[in-house]
Amino acid sequence: MAESYRRSHWGHAVFVLPYLTIFALLLAFPLFWSVWLSLHKVDLFGPGRFVGLGNYARVLADPVFLQAFRNTVVFVALSVPTLVALGLFLALALNRTTRAASFLRGLFFSSSVLSVAIVTLIWRFVFIPGEGLMPLIFEQLGLQPINFLSTAGWSLFSVGVATVWWCIGLPMMLFLAALQQIPGDLYEAAALDNASPWRVLTRITLPSIARTVMLVTVIQIVMQFQLFGQAHLMTNGGPSGTSRPLVMYIYEVGFVRWDVGKGAAASELLFLIILCAAMVQYVVSTRKPEVAE
Template identity: 75%
Template sequence: MAESWRRSQWRNGLFALPFLVTFAAFLVFPLIWGFWLSLHKVDLFGPGRFVGFDNYVKVLRDPQFRQALLNTLIFVATTVPTLVALGLFLALALNHLTRATAFLRGLFFASSVLSVTIVTLIWRIVFIPNDGLIALVFDHLGWAQIGFLSTKGWSLFSVGVATVWWCIGLPMMLFLAALQQIPVDHYEAAALDNANRWRVLTRITLPAIRRTVLLVAIIQVVMQFQLFGQAQLMTNGGPAGSSRPLVMYIYEVGFIRWEVGRAAAASEILFLIILCAAMIQYVVATRNQEGV
Protein backbone atom coordinates (compact mmCIF):
# COMPACT_ATOMS: atom_id res chain seq x y z
CA MET A 1 0.00 0.00 0.00
CA ALA A 2 2.76 2.41 0.96
CA GLU A 3 4.70 1.57 -2.19
CA SER A 4 1.71 2.26 -4.44
CA TRP A 5 1.15 5.58 -2.62
CA ARG A 6 4.78 6.60 -3.25
CA ARG A 7 4.42 5.73 -6.95
CA SER A 8 1.28 7.83 -7.14
CA GLN A 9 3.12 10.76 -5.55
CA TRP A 10 6.00 10.48 -8.03
CA ARG A 11 3.56 10.38 -10.94
CA ASN A 12 1.78 13.46 -9.63
CA GLY A 13 5.13 15.17 -9.27
CA LEU A 14 5.80 14.68 -12.99
CA PHE A 15 3.02 17.17 -13.76
CA ALA A 16 4.91 19.86 -11.85
CA LEU A 17 8.27 18.95 -13.40
CA PRO A 18 8.01 21.26 -16.48
CA PHE A 19 7.21 24.24 -14.24
CA LEU A 20 10.01 23.38 -11.80
CA VAL A 21 12.54 23.07 -14.63
CA THR A 22 11.43 26.39 -16.14
CA PHE A 23 11.44 28.08 -12.72
CA ALA A 24 14.95 26.83 -11.97
CA ALA A 25 16.31 27.70 -15.42
CA PHE A 26 14.91 31.21 -15.71
CA LEU A 27 14.68 32.37 -12.08
CA VAL A 28 16.72 30.36 -9.60
CA PHE A 29 19.83 29.85 -11.74
CA PRO A 30 20.04 33.51 -12.96
CA LEU A 31 19.63 34.70 -9.37
CA ILE A 32 22.47 32.49 -8.13
CA TRP A 33 24.66 33.29 -11.15
CA GLY A 34 24.04 37.01 -10.70
CA PHE A 35 25.07 36.83 -7.04
CA TRP A 36 28.25 34.95 -8.05
CA LEU A 37 29.04 37.62 -10.64
CA SER A 38 28.48 40.37 -8.08
CA LEU A 39 31.33 38.96 -5.99
CA HIS A 40 33.81 39.15 -8.87
CA LYS A 41 35.50 41.89 -10.86
CA VAL A 42 34.51 40.64 -14.28
CA ASP A 43 33.71 41.91 -17.75
CA LEU A 44 32.59 40.12 -20.90
CA PHE A 45 36.15 39.47 -22.07
CA GLY A 46 37.81 37.67 -19.16
CA PRO A 47 37.30 35.05 -16.45
CA GLY A 48 37.09 37.60 -13.63
CA ARG A 49 38.67 37.92 -10.20
CA PHE A 50 37.04 37.39 -6.82
CA VAL A 51 36.68 40.67 -4.89
CA GLY A 52 34.06 39.78 -2.29
CA PHE A 53 31.64 42.58 -1.50
CA ASP A 54 33.83 45.28 -3.04
CA ASN A 55 31.38 45.75 -5.92
CA TYR A 56 28.54 46.41 -3.47
CA VAL A 57 30.63 49.01 -1.63
CA LYS A 58 31.50 50.79 -4.89
CA VAL A 59 27.89 50.75 -6.05
CA LEU A 60 26.56 52.16 -2.78
CA ARG A 61 29.20 54.91 -2.87
CA ASP A 62 28.43 55.83 -6.48
CA PRO A 63 26.53 59.18 -6.65
CA GLN A 64 24.86 58.09 -9.88
CA PHE A 65 23.49 54.98 -8.15
CA ARG A 66 22.12 57.02 -5.26
CA GLN A 67 20.50 59.44 -7.69
CA ALA A 68 18.99 56.58 -9.70
CA LEU A 69 17.73 54.99 -6.48
CA LEU A 70 16.10 58.25 -5.41
CA ASN A 71 14.51 58.69 -8.85
CA THR A 72 13.13 55.16 -8.72
CA LEU A 73 11.74 55.55 -5.20
CA ILE A 74 10.02 58.81 -6.15
CA PHE A 75 8.65 57.22 -9.28
CA VAL A 76 7.26 54.19 -7.42
CA ALA A 77 5.86 56.32 -4.58
CA THR A 78 3.86 58.42 -7.06
CA THR A 79 2.83 55.98 -9.80
CA VAL A 80 1.76 53.01 -7.64
CA PRO A 81 -0.85 54.90 -5.54
CA THR A 82 -2.04 56.64 -8.70
CA LEU A 83 -2.48 53.35 -10.55
CA VAL A 84 -4.30 51.74 -7.61
CA ALA A 85 -6.61 54.72 -7.00
CA LEU A 86 -7.29 55.47 -10.67
CA GLY A 87 -7.77 51.79 -11.51
CA LEU A 88 -10.29 51.43 -8.69
CA PHE A 89 -12.10 54.61 -9.74
CA LEU A 90 -12.42 53.42 -13.34
CA ALA A 91 -13.59 49.98 -12.22
CA LEU A 92 -16.28 51.50 -10.01
CA ALA A 93 -17.39 53.84 -12.79
CA LEU A 94 -17.49 51.10 -15.44
CA ASN A 95 -19.01 48.32 -13.34
CA HIS A 96 -22.21 48.32 -15.36
CA LEU A 97 -23.39 46.11 -18.22
CA THR A 98 -24.03 48.63 -21.00
CA ARG A 99 -22.59 49.14 -24.45
CA ALA A 100 -20.99 52.41 -23.41
CA THR A 101 -19.15 50.87 -20.43
CA ALA A 102 -18.05 47.89 -22.54
CA PHE A 103 -16.58 50.29 -25.10
CA LEU A 104 -14.84 52.36 -22.42
CA ARG A 105 -13.40 49.24 -20.78
CA GLY A 106 -11.86 48.23 -24.08
CA LEU A 107 -10.64 51.78 -24.67
CA PHE A 108 -8.86 52.04 -21.33
CA PHE A 109 -7.42 48.54 -21.60
CA ALA A 110 -6.21 49.04 -25.19
CA SER A 111 -3.12 50.97 -24.11
CA SER A 112 -1.89 47.96 -22.09
CA VAL A 113 -1.35 45.86 -25.23
CA LEU A 114 0.91 48.45 -26.87
CA SER A 115 4.67 48.04 -26.86
CA VAL A 116 6.83 50.45 -24.90
CA THR A 117 8.18 51.89 -28.17
CA ILE A 118 4.71 52.89 -29.37
CA VAL A 119 3.77 54.28 -25.97
CA THR A 120 6.85 56.47 -25.76
CA LEU A 121 6.40 57.64 -29.35
CA ILE A 122 2.84 58.74 -28.57
CA TRP A 123 3.85 60.63 -25.46
CA ARG A 124 6.89 62.21 -27.08
CA ILE A 125 4.46 63.68 -29.59
CA VAL A 126 2.38 64.97 -26.67
CA PHE A 127 5.29 66.45 -24.68
CA ILE A 128 7.67 67.59 -27.43
CA PRO A 129 8.25 71.39 -27.42
CA ASN A 130 6.89 73.78 -30.06
CA ASP A 131 4.89 71.25 -32.11
CA GLY A 132 3.65 68.87 -29.39
CA LEU A 133 0.02 68.60 -28.30
CA ILE A 134 0.60 70.24 -24.91
CA ALA A 135 2.72 72.97 -26.53
CA LEU A 136 -0.13 73.81 -28.91
CA VAL A 137 -2.59 73.91 -26.01
CA PHE A 138 -0.27 76.20 -24.04
CA ASP A 139 0.13 78.51 -27.05
CA HIS A 140 -3.65 78.65 -27.46
CA LEU A 141 -4.09 79.59 -23.80
CA GLY A 142 -1.21 82.10 -23.92
CA TRP A 143 0.91 80.20 -21.40
CA ALA A 144 4.68 79.82 -21.51
CA GLN A 145 5.80 76.46 -22.83
CA ILE A 146 7.48 73.90 -20.56
CA GLY A 147 10.21 71.54 -21.75
CA PHE A 148 8.68 68.50 -20.10
CA LEU A 149 11.29 66.09 -21.43
CA SER A 150 14.32 68.33 -20.95
CA THR A 151 13.68 70.04 -17.61
CA LYS A 152 14.59 68.73 -14.16
CA GLY A 153 11.51 67.99 -12.14
CA TRP A 154 9.36 67.57 -15.24
CA SER A 155 11.19 64.77 -17.04
CA LEU A 156 10.41 62.12 -14.41
CA PHE A 157 6.86 63.46 -14.17
CA SER A 158 6.44 63.00 -17.92
CA VAL A 159 7.68 59.42 -17.74
CA GLY A 160 5.24 58.80 -14.89
CA VAL A 161 2.28 60.15 -16.87
CA ALA A 162 3.12 57.90 -19.82
CA THR A 163 3.53 54.92 -17.51
CA VAL A 164 0.19 55.43 -15.77
CA TRP A 165 -1.56 55.74 -19.15
CA TRP A 166 0.17 52.56 -20.35
CA CYS A 167 -0.39 50.42 -17.24
CA ILE A 168 -3.86 51.46 -16.07
CA GLY A 169 -5.63 48.68 -17.95
CA LEU A 170 -4.50 45.78 -15.75
CA PRO A 171 -5.49 47.32 -12.38
CA MET A 172 -8.86 48.34 -13.82
CA MET A 173 -9.62 44.82 -15.09
CA LEU A 174 -8.51 43.18 -11.82
CA PHE A 175 -10.74 45.51 -9.83
CA LEU A 176 -13.63 44.91 -12.21
CA ALA A 177 -13.28 41.15 -11.76
CA ALA A 178 -13.27 41.58 -7.97
CA LEU A 179 -16.28 43.91 -7.97
CA GLN A 180 -18.32 41.47 -10.00
CA GLN A 181 -17.73 38.77 -7.37
CA ILE A 182 -19.44 40.79 -4.61
CA PRO A 183 -22.92 39.34 -3.89
CA VAL A 184 -25.74 41.62 -5.00
CA ASP A 185 -27.57 40.86 -1.75
CA HIS A 186 -25.13 43.08 0.14
CA TYR A 187 -26.03 46.11 -1.95
CA GLU A 188 -29.75 45.34 -1.74
CA ALA A 189 -29.51 45.21 2.06
CA ALA A 190 -27.64 48.52 2.07
CA ALA A 191 -30.34 50.07 -0.12
CA LEU A 192 -33.02 48.92 2.32
CA ASP A 193 -31.06 50.63 5.12
CA ASN A 194 -30.84 53.84 3.04
CA ALA A 195 -27.04 53.75 3.15
CA ASN A 196 -25.37 56.49 1.11
CA ARG A 197 -22.73 55.82 -1.55
CA TRP A 198 -19.79 56.59 0.71
CA ARG A 199 -21.03 54.18 3.36
CA VAL A 200 -21.60 51.46 0.76
CA LEU A 201 -18.10 52.02 -0.61
CA THR A 202 -16.32 51.95 2.78
CA ARG A 203 -18.42 49.27 4.50
CA ILE A 204 -19.17 46.85 1.64
CA THR A 205 -17.11 47.40 -1.51
CA LEU A 206 -13.63 48.12 -0.16
CA PRO A 207 -13.66 45.37 2.53
CA ALA A 208 -14.83 42.86 -0.08
CA ILE A 209 -12.01 43.66 -2.52
CA ARG A 210 -9.19 44.40 -0.05
CA ARG A 211 -7.23 41.33 -1.17
CA THR A 212 -7.43 42.54 -4.77
CA VAL A 213 -6.22 45.99 -3.68
CA LEU A 214 -3.24 44.30 -2.04
CA LEU A 215 -2.57 42.18 -5.13
CA VAL A 216 -2.71 45.18 -7.47
CA ALA A 217 -0.42 47.20 -5.20
CA ILE A 218 2.20 44.45 -5.00
CA ILE A 219 2.10 43.82 -8.75
CA GLN A 220 2.55 47.52 -9.48
CA VAL A 221 5.39 47.90 -6.96
CA VAL A 222 7.28 45.06 -8.63
CA MET A 223 6.58 46.40 -12.11
CA GLN A 224 7.36 50.06 -11.49
CA PHE A 225 10.65 49.33 -9.73
CA GLN A 226 11.71 47.82 -13.08
CA LEU A 227 11.18 51.06 -15.01
CA PHE A 228 13.50 51.20 -18.01
CA GLY A 229 12.05 51.48 -21.51
CA GLN A 230 9.97 54.62 -20.97
CA ALA A 231 12.85 56.52 -19.36
CA GLN A 232 15.38 55.45 -21.96
CA LEU A 233 13.22 56.25 -24.98
CA MET A 234 11.59 59.45 -23.70
CA THR A 235 14.41 61.22 -21.82
CA ASN A 236 17.44 58.89 -21.99
CA GLY A 237 17.73 59.41 -18.24
CA GLY A 238 18.22 63.13 -18.54
CA PRO A 239 18.60 65.91 -17.99
CA ALA A 240 21.67 65.29 -15.83
CA GLY A 241 20.38 61.92 -14.69
CA SER A 242 17.19 63.38 -13.16
CA SER A 243 15.03 60.66 -14.76
CA ARG A 244 17.52 57.77 -14.78
CA PRO A 245 16.01 54.74 -12.96
CA LEU A 246 17.92 51.89 -11.33
CA VAL A 247 17.48 49.48 -14.22
CA MET A 248 18.90 52.05 -16.62
CA TYR A 249 21.86 52.55 -14.30
CA ILE A 250 22.44 48.78 -14.29
CA TYR A 251 22.25 48.71 -18.09
CA GLU A 252 24.76 51.54 -18.46
CA VAL A 253 27.22 50.01 -15.99
CA GLY A 254 27.00 46.52 -17.47
CA PHE A 255 26.73 47.15 -21.20
CA ILE A 256 28.33 50.56 -21.70
CA ARG A 257 31.07 50.58 -19.08
CA TRP A 258 31.45 46.76 -19.30
CA GLU A 259 31.63 46.46 -15.51
CA VAL A 260 29.52 43.32 -15.26
CA GLY A 261 30.36 42.62 -11.63
CA ARG A 262 29.19 46.04 -10.46
CA ALA A 263 26.07 45.78 -12.61
CA ALA A 264 25.31 42.40 -11.04
CA ALA A 265 25.78 43.89 -7.57
CA ALA A 266 23.37 46.72 -8.40
CA SER A 267 20.92 44.13 -9.73
CA GLU A 268 21.05 42.17 -6.48
CA ILE A 269 20.45 45.37 -4.50
CA LEU A 270 17.44 46.15 -6.68
CA PHE A 271 16.14 42.62 -6.16
CA LEU A 272 16.39 43.02 -2.37
CA ILE A 273 14.66 46.40 -2.49
CA ILE A 274 11.74 44.99 -4.51
CA LEU A 275 11.51 41.95 -2.24
CA CYS A 276 11.53 44.06 0.94
CA ALA A 277 9.01 46.57 -0.45
CA ALA A 278 6.59 43.82 -1.48
CA MET A 279 6.95 41.94 1.81
CA ILE A 280 6.48 45.07 3.93
CA GLN A 281 3.41 45.99 1.95
CA TYR A 282 2.02 42.47 2.34
CA VAL A 283 2.67 42.30 6.10
CA VAL A 284 1.21 45.74 6.79
CA ALA A 285 -1.90 45.03 4.71
CA THR A 286 -2.38 41.62 6.32
CA ARG A 287 -2.17 43.08 9.83
CA ASN A 288 -4.66 45.78 8.92
CA GLN A 289 -7.06 43.15 7.58
CA GLU A 290 -6.73 41.10 10.77
CA GLY A 291 -7.44 44.17 12.85
CA VAL A 292 -10.66 44.98 10.97
Protein backbone atom coordinates (compact mmCIF):
# COMPACT_ATOMS: atom_id res chain seq x y z
CA MET A 1 0.00 0.00 0.00
CA ALA A 2 2.79 2.42 0.96
CA GLU A 3 4.70 1.51 -2.21
CA SER A 4 1.64 2.30 -4.36
CA TYR A 5 1.15 5.61 -2.53
CA ARG A 6 4.76 6.68 -3.20
CA ARG A 7 4.49 5.60 -6.86
CA SER A 8 1.34 7.72 -7.25
CA HIS A 9 3.13 10.76 -5.87
CA TRP A 10 6.04 10.26 -8.27
CA GLY A 11 3.51 10.08 -11.10
CA HIS A 12 2.12 13.46 -10.07
CA ALA A 13 5.63 14.88 -10.02
CA VAL A 14 6.15 13.82 -13.65
CA PHE A 15 3.15 15.92 -14.70
CA VAL A 16 4.46 19.10 -13.03
CA LEU A 17 8.09 18.52 -14.11
CA PRO A 18 7.77 20.41 -17.46
CA TYR A 19 6.35 23.47 -15.68
CA LEU A 20 9.00 23.33 -12.96
CA THR A 21 11.73 23.07 -15.59
CA ILE A 22 10.48 26.11 -17.49
CA PHE A 23 9.97 28.01 -14.21
CA ALA A 24 13.53 27.26 -13.12
CA LEU A 25 15.11 28.16 -16.47
CA LEU A 26 13.13 31.28 -17.31
CA LEU A 27 12.27 32.73 -13.89
CA ALA A 28 14.20 31.33 -10.94
CA PHE A 29 17.64 31.12 -12.57
CA PRO A 30 17.53 34.63 -14.13
CA LEU A 31 16.39 36.06 -10.80
CA PHE A 32 19.28 34.57 -8.82
CA TRP A 33 21.74 35.36 -11.62
CA SER A 34 20.59 38.99 -11.57
CA VAL A 35 21.20 39.14 -7.81
CA TRP A 36 24.70 37.71 -8.38
CA LEU A 37 25.40 40.25 -11.11
CA SER A 38 24.21 43.12 -8.91
CA LEU A 39 26.92 42.25 -6.37
CA HIS A 40 29.74 42.28 -8.93
CA LYS A 41 31.50 44.85 -11.07
CA VAL A 42 31.02 43.02 -14.35
CA ASP A 43 30.42 43.45 -18.05
CA LEU A 44 29.72 40.84 -20.71
CA PHE A 45 33.40 40.43 -21.62
CA GLY A 46 35.03 39.50 -18.31
CA PRO A 47 34.57 37.36 -15.19
CA GLY A 48 33.73 40.32 -12.94
CA ARG A 49 34.83 41.39 -9.48
CA PHE A 50 32.84 41.16 -6.25
CA VAL A 51 31.92 44.62 -4.93
CA GLY A 52 29.11 43.78 -2.51
CA LEU A 53 26.56 46.57 -2.27
CA GLY A 54 28.76 48.97 -4.23
CA ASN A 55 26.55 48.82 -7.31
CA TYR A 56 23.50 49.69 -5.24
CA ALA A 57 25.36 52.67 -3.76
CA ARG A 58 26.33 53.83 -7.25
CA VAL A 59 22.75 53.50 -8.47
CA LEU A 60 21.25 55.40 -5.54
CA ALA A 61 23.85 58.16 -5.95
CA ASP A 62 23.24 58.47 -9.71
CA PRO A 63 21.16 61.61 -10.47
CA VAL A 64 19.96 59.99 -13.71
CA PHE A 65 18.50 57.09 -11.72
CA LEU A 66 16.85 59.48 -9.27
CA GLN A 67 15.35 61.40 -12.18
CA ALA A 68 14.12 58.18 -13.81
CA PHE A 69 12.66 57.02 -10.49
CA ARG A 70 10.88 60.36 -10.05
CA ASN A 71 9.53 60.19 -13.61
CA THR A 72 8.23 56.68 -13.03
CA VAL A 73 6.58 57.56 -9.72
CA VAL A 74 4.88 60.59 -11.28
CA PHE A 75 3.77 58.50 -14.24
CA VAL A 76 2.33 55.77 -11.99
CA ALA A 77 0.68 58.31 -9.67
CA LEU A 78 -1.13 59.90 -12.62
CA SER A 79 -1.85 56.94 -14.88
CA VAL A 80 -3.03 54.36 -12.34
CA PRO A 81 -5.86 56.44 -10.79
CA THR A 82 -6.91 57.45 -14.31
CA LEU A 83 -7.03 53.83 -15.47
CA VAL A 84 -8.95 52.72 -12.37
CA ALA A 85 -11.47 55.59 -12.48
CA LEU A 86 -11.98 55.51 -16.25
CA GLY A 87 -12.17 51.70 -16.30
CA LEU A 88 -14.83 51.77 -13.56
CA PHE A 89 -16.77 54.52 -15.34
CA LEU A 90 -16.79 52.56 -18.62
CA ALA A 91 -17.79 49.35 -16.83
CA LEU A 92 -20.71 51.09 -15.09
CA ALA A 93 -21.81 52.72 -18.34
CA LEU A 94 -21.53 49.54 -20.44
CA ASN A 95 -22.93 47.06 -17.91
CA ARG A 96 -25.95 46.50 -20.16
CA THR A 97 -27.27 43.66 -22.31
CA THR A 98 -27.86 45.78 -25.41
CA ARG A 99 -26.07 45.36 -28.72
CA ALA A 100 -24.68 48.88 -28.51
CA ALA A 101 -23.09 48.14 -25.13
CA SER A 102 -21.57 44.91 -26.46
CA PHE A 103 -20.15 46.74 -29.48
CA LEU A 104 -18.67 49.50 -27.32
CA ARG A 105 -17.13 46.97 -24.91
CA GLY A 106 -15.38 45.30 -27.83
CA LEU A 107 -14.34 48.68 -29.22
CA PHE A 108 -12.76 49.86 -25.97
CA PHE A 109 -11.07 46.50 -25.39
CA SER A 110 -9.69 46.30 -28.94
CA SER A 111 -6.82 48.67 -28.19
CA SER A 112 -5.46 46.22 -25.59
CA VAL A 113 -4.62 43.62 -28.25
CA LEU A 114 -2.37 45.97 -30.22
CA SER A 115 1.40 45.84 -29.93
CA VAL A 116 3.31 48.68 -28.34
CA ALA A 117 4.84 49.56 -31.71
CA ILE A 118 1.42 50.09 -33.30
CA VAL A 119 0.16 52.07 -30.30
CA THR A 120 3.12 54.43 -30.32
CA LEU A 121 2.88 54.85 -34.11
CA ILE A 122 -0.79 55.86 -33.81
CA TRP A 123 -0.10 58.38 -31.06
CA ARG A 124 2.95 59.81 -32.81
CA PHE A 125 0.60 60.71 -35.65
CA VAL A 126 -1.58 62.49 -33.07
CA PHE A 127 1.20 64.45 -31.33
CA ILE A 128 3.83 64.89 -34.03
CA PRO A 129 4.55 68.59 -34.81
CA GLY A 130 3.31 70.15 -38.02
CA GLU A 131 0.96 67.54 -39.48
CA GLY A 132 -0.21 65.78 -36.33
CA LEU A 133 -3.82 65.81 -35.19
CA MET A 134 -3.21 67.93 -32.07
CA PRO A 135 -1.25 70.68 -33.90
CA LEU A 136 -4.02 70.87 -36.50
CA ILE A 137 -6.64 71.22 -33.75
CA PHE A 138 -4.59 73.96 -32.08
CA GLU A 139 -4.26 75.82 -35.37
CA GLN A 140 -8.00 75.62 -36.02
CA LEU A 141 -8.62 77.09 -32.55
CA GLY A 142 -6.14 79.88 -33.20
CA LEU A 143 -3.73 78.65 -30.52
CA GLN A 144 0.02 78.17 -30.63
CA PRO A 145 0.72 74.44 -31.23
CA ILE A 146 2.62 72.59 -28.52
CA ASN A 147 5.41 70.18 -29.39
CA PHE A 148 4.12 67.48 -27.06
CA LEU A 149 6.86 64.92 -27.72
CA SER A 150 9.86 67.19 -27.18
CA THR A 151 8.71 69.64 -24.51
CA ALA A 152 9.54 69.03 -20.86
CA GLY A 153 6.40 68.24 -18.92
CA TRP A 154 4.34 67.43 -22.00
CA SER A 155 6.45 64.48 -23.17
CA LEU A 156 5.61 62.33 -20.15
CA PHE A 157 1.98 63.47 -20.43
CA SER A 158 1.91 62.26 -24.05
CA VAL A 159 3.27 58.87 -23.02
CA GLY A 160 0.62 58.69 -20.31
CA VAL A 161 -2.23 59.43 -22.72
CA ALA A 162 -1.05 56.69 -25.09
CA THR A 163 -0.67 54.26 -22.18
CA VAL A 164 -4.17 54.92 -20.81
CA TRP A 165 -5.68 54.45 -24.27
CA TRP A 166 -3.73 51.21 -24.70
CA CYS A 167 -4.36 49.67 -21.26
CA ILE A 168 -7.95 50.73 -20.50
CA GLY A 169 -9.47 47.48 -21.79
CA LEU A 170 -8.25 45.22 -18.97
CA PRO A 171 -9.54 47.34 -16.05
CA MET A 172 -12.87 47.78 -17.82
CA MET A 173 -13.33 44.03 -18.33
CA LEU A 174 -12.32 43.19 -14.76
CA PHE A 175 -14.80 45.71 -13.40
CA LEU A 176 -17.50 44.40 -15.74
CA ALA A 177 -16.93 40.86 -14.47
CA ALA A 178 -17.17 42.08 -10.87
CA LEU A 179 -20.34 44.11 -11.51
CA GLN A 180 -22.08 41.12 -13.08
CA GLN A 181 -21.46 39.10 -9.90
CA ILE A 182 -23.46 41.50 -7.71
CA PRO A 183 -26.87 39.95 -6.85
CA GLY A 184 -29.74 41.76 -8.53
CA ASP A 185 -31.81 41.48 -5.35
CA LEU A 186 -29.71 44.24 -3.79
CA TYR A 187 -30.61 46.67 -6.53
CA GLU A 188 -34.28 45.66 -6.39
CA ALA A 189 -34.35 46.33 -2.64
CA ALA A 190 -32.68 49.69 -3.20
CA ALA A 191 -35.27 50.58 -5.83
CA LEU A 192 -38.09 49.73 -3.43
CA ASP A 193 -36.49 52.05 -0.87
CA ASN A 194 -36.26 54.84 -3.49
CA ALA A 195 -32.48 55.01 -3.05
CA SER A 196 -30.75 57.61 -5.20
CA PRO A 197 -28.21 56.49 -7.85
CA TRP A 198 -25.37 57.98 -5.77
CA ARG A 199 -26.50 56.04 -2.69
CA VAL A 200 -26.75 52.82 -4.71
CA LEU A 201 -23.24 53.40 -6.05
CA THR A 202 -21.66 54.16 -2.67
CA ARG A 203 -23.61 51.69 -0.52
CA ILE A 204 -24.01 48.70 -2.86
CA THR A 205 -21.83 48.80 -5.97
CA LEU A 206 -18.51 50.06 -4.65
CA PRO A 207 -18.48 47.94 -1.44
CA SER A 208 -19.35 44.85 -3.51
CA ILE A 209 -16.42 45.34 -5.88
CA ALA A 210 -13.92 46.71 -3.35
CA ARG A 211 -11.58 43.74 -3.80
CA THR A 212 -11.68 44.13 -7.57
CA VAL A 213 -10.81 47.81 -7.23
CA MET A 214 -7.79 46.84 -5.13
CA LEU A 215 -6.84 44.08 -7.58
CA VAL A 216 -7.03 46.41 -10.59
CA THR A 217 -5.03 49.07 -8.73
CA VAL A 218 -2.24 46.66 -7.81
CA ILE A 219 -2.12 45.14 -11.30
CA GLN A 220 -1.85 48.57 -12.88
CA ILE A 221 0.85 49.68 -10.43
CA VAL A 222 2.90 46.60 -11.31
CA MET A 223 2.35 47.13 -15.04
CA GLN A 224 3.00 50.86 -15.14
CA PHE A 225 6.21 50.62 -13.12
CA GLN A 226 7.48 48.53 -16.05
CA LEU A 227 6.92 51.36 -18.54
CA PHE A 228 9.43 51.12 -21.38
CA GLY A 229 8.17 50.66 -24.93
CA GLN A 230 5.94 53.72 -25.12
CA ALA A 231 8.60 56.09 -23.73
CA HIS A 232 11.37 54.51 -25.82
CA LEU A 233 9.49 54.74 -29.12
CA MET A 234 7.63 58.03 -28.60
CA THR A 235 10.18 60.29 -26.87
CA ASN A 236 13.31 58.15 -26.36
CA GLY A 237 13.32 59.43 -22.79
CA GLY A 238 13.64 63.08 -23.81
CA PRO A 239 13.86 65.92 -23.61
CA SER A 240 16.80 65.87 -21.19
CA GLY A 241 15.59 62.66 -19.58
CA THR A 242 12.25 64.13 -18.43
CA SER A 243 10.33 61.11 -19.78
CA ARG A 244 12.94 58.42 -19.09
CA PRO A 245 11.42 55.61 -16.92
CA LEU A 246 13.27 53.15 -14.70
CA VAL A 247 13.25 50.31 -17.21
CA MET A 248 14.79 52.54 -19.87
CA TYR A 249 17.49 53.54 -17.37
CA ILE A 250 18.22 49.85 -16.73
CA TYR A 251 18.37 49.20 -20.48
CA GLU A 252 20.74 52.10 -21.12
CA VAL A 253 23.06 51.22 -18.24
CA GLY A 254 23.17 47.49 -18.93
CA PHE A 255 23.04 47.27 -22.73
CA VAL A 256 24.29 50.63 -23.98
CA ARG A 257 27.03 51.39 -21.45
CA TRP A 258 27.64 47.68 -20.70
CA ASP A 259 27.72 48.32 -16.95
CA VAL A 260 25.85 45.08 -16.28
CA GLY A 261 26.38 45.04 -12.52
CA LYS A 262 24.93 48.51 -12.07
CA GLY A 263 22.02 47.71 -14.38
CA ALA A 264 21.30 44.53 -12.43
CA ALA A 265 21.31 46.48 -9.17
CA ALA A 266 18.79 48.96 -10.60
CA SER A 267 16.62 46.08 -11.81
CA GLU A 268 16.66 44.52 -8.34
CA LEU A 269 15.48 47.80 -6.83
CA LEU A 270 12.64 47.85 -9.35
CA PHE A 271 11.89 44.22 -8.50
CA LEU A 272 11.57 45.12 -4.81
CA ILE A 273 9.06 47.85 -5.66
CA ILE A 274 6.96 45.45 -7.75
CA LEU A 275 7.28 42.75 -5.08
CA CYS A 276 5.83 45.09 -2.46
CA ALA A 277 2.86 45.78 -4.72
CA ALA A 278 2.37 42.05 -5.33
CA MET A 279 2.47 41.34 -1.60
CA VAL A 280 -0.25 43.93 -1.05
CA GLN A 281 -2.37 42.14 -3.65
CA TYR A 282 -1.73 38.77 -1.94
CA VAL A 283 -2.69 40.07 1.50
CA VAL A 284 -5.84 41.71 0.23
CA SER A 285 -6.93 38.73 -1.89
CA THR A 286 -6.42 36.21 0.93
CA ARG A 287 -8.18 38.27 3.60
CA LYS A 288 -11.47 36.63 4.57
CA PRO A 289 -14.52 38.85 4.39
CA GLU A 290 -16.06 39.75 7.72
CA VAL A 291 -19.35 38.05 8.38
CA ALA A 292 -22.01 40.39 9.68
CA GLU A 293 -23.55 39.25 12.92
